[in-house]
Amino acid sequence: MSAPAASAVRNAAAAVCDPEFPGITIEDLGVLEDVRVGPGGVVSVDLLPTFLGCPALDVIAGDVEAAVATVPGVGDVSVRYLTAPAWTPERITAKGRDKLAAEFTVAIRRRDELSCPVCTSTAVEDVSPFGPTACRAVAYCPECRNPIEVMRR
Amino acid sequence: MRSWSSLDEFEAFIAADGIVEPVDDMPHQYRTELFRFIEMHANSELMGGLTERDYIPRAPGLVRKLGTLAKTQDEIGHAHLLYMVAADLGIKTRDEMLEDLYEGRSKFHNVFHYRVHTWADQVAIAYLVDAAALTTQQAVFKDCSYGPYRRILKRVIAEEGFHMRQGEEMLLRLADGTRAQHDLFQEALDRWWWPVMHFFGPPSKENDLLLRWRIKSATNEALRDRYVQKFVPQLHAYGFVVPDPDLHQDPATGKWVIGEIDWDPLRDTQANVGPDSARRIATARRGWDEASWVRDALEASAATAQGAG
Numbered sequence A: 001m002s003a004p005a006a007s008a009v010r011n012a013a014a015a016v017c018d019p020e021f022p023g024i025t026i027e028d029l030g031v032l033e034d035v036r037v038g039p040g041g042v043v044s045v046d047l048l049p050t051f052l053g054c055p056a057l058d059v060i061a062g063d064v065e066a067a068v069a070t071v072p073g074v075g076d077v078s079v080r081y082l083t084a085p086a087w088t089p090e091r092i093t094a095k096g097r098d099k100l101a102a103e104f105t106v107a108i109r110r111r112d113e114l115s116c117p118v119c120t121s122t123a124v125e126d127v128s129p130f131g132p133t134a135c136r137a138v139a140y141c142p143e144c145r146n147p148i149e150v151m152r153r
Numbered sequence B: 001m002r003s004w005s006s007l008d009e010f011e012a013f014i015a016a017d018g019i020v021e022p023v024d025d026m027p028h029q030y031r032t033e034l035f036r037f038i039e040m041h042a043n044s045e046l047m048g049g050l051t052e053r054d055y056i057p058r059a060p061g062l063v064r065k066l067g068t069l070a071k072t073q074d075e076i077g078h079a080h081l082l083y084m085v086a087a088d089l090g091i092k093t094r095d096e097m098l099e100d101l102y103e104g105r106s107k108f109h110n111v112f113h114y115r116v117h118t119w120a121d122q123v124a125i126a127y128l129v130d131a132a133a134l135t136t137q138q139a140v141f142k143d144c145s146y147g148p149y150r151r152i153l154k155r156v157i158a159e160e161g162f163h164m165r166q167g168e169e170m171l172l173r174l175a176d177g178t179r180a181q182h183d184l185f186q187e188a189l190d191r192w193w194w195p196v197m198h199f200f201g202p203p204s205k206e207n208d209l210l211l212r213w214r215i216k217s218a219t220n221e222a223l224r225d226r227y228v229q230k231f232v233p234q235l236h237a238y239g240f241v242v243p244d245p246d247l248h249q250d251p252a253t254g255k256w257v258i259g260e261i262d263w264d265p266l267r268d269t270q271a272n273v274g275p276d277s278a279r280r281i282a283t284a285r286r287g288w289d290e291a292s293w294v295r296d297a298l299e300a301s302a303a304t305a306q307g308a309g
Helices: A006-014 A057-069 A094-104 B007-015 B028-054 B062-088 B094-102 B119-143 B147-175 B179-199 B220-237 B264-270 B277-290 B292-308
Strands: A021-025 A032-037 A043-047 A077-081 A125-128 A136-141 A146-151
Touching: A006 A032, A006 A057, A021 A094, A021 B147, A043 A057, A057 A077, A094 B147, A136 B062, A146 B062, A146 B147, B028 B062, B028 B094, B028 B119, B028 B277, B062 B094, B062 B147, B094 B277, B119 B147, B119 B179, B119 B220, B147 B179, B179 B220, B179 B264, B277 B292
Parallel strands: A043 A077
Antiparallel strands: A032 A043, A125 A136, A136 A146
């Protein structure tokens, strides 16, 4: 079988969604670092964990492996997590930012500024550095009175 | 800020898919019904998180321990967000809600009034109870009329979906395991099946205000039935026996029909006198009291930071 196209392999990996943010891909989140296709269709994928203790790491790696394996010509697939460079919320793409805000009421602090994903007010108040997941803190918008979550670095 | 000159006008707004926001001048009865509903949800997330927490040291293996730890954080985090939304309605403060919970004066879901005996019970909670919660939350989220609650539910549902995926994987491990593992889950199923049936709530009232005002969007019966149709075949496929001697398939429709439900156990849990209610509430109270020094330290630290800044 002929070698798989590198772009097709990358697209397959890039389309995998975060299990806790359906519709938001690992590419949107900046988790997908590198995809390499070697001789014999051997594929290696490098991912960056948002947090080392994230319970979704194995699930994401498994989903990436399964997605890449469906591309014709792909042989062995290996997925690994790198500890450098460190993932930061700046890695989230513009598309990812918009989707997180519009669909999940999750904000990203940019240049120390935080705007409310519901009403765009910048008067957002930090409430707790701990939210439902390791990667998110809790804040509150006094303008529209919605609790919101903020991606942590 | 919106306001409505009459209840009829408000109901017309709701009927036309309107979304109510905290800054709106909502009718008092809508506010109180909404508050009661969200307060119970918040209490249940907290009590559920504490159940989960008990199994962190006992989870079999590092992967399961990590999963249990993360799930505990999820549930407590959900409770935190929901208490914020509830407190914002101005009926009780967060401290008042917690005080009422720890004094046994408010409600939380029936499934958290039972004792967790084994790891298989924990799996039953992750697989059966979380799926039941997800079924009801999806029905609320679908067209909930209150903006902040709907926004939180979207994330809660995504996270509960992930818990279910973990729950199913844990169940498969027991289902495909040794005879002893298989039996362990069967025993858990025997304990949890009826509480899960109760979880969806008693037969609907006529003119349920929660439905009328789109605080929820499906009746208790409809949600229970949706769940039964999905989970009975799954449990059978894994080789388990549903502990209901009257369970059968309707020959005409092919739908699963469950036997008559005894509502007494649900009434007991609603009155906080279920099989494990007293111990659960006392444990939650003790945890809150013993952690008071952490809250004091955080407040003192925040006050110092403010003074310095």
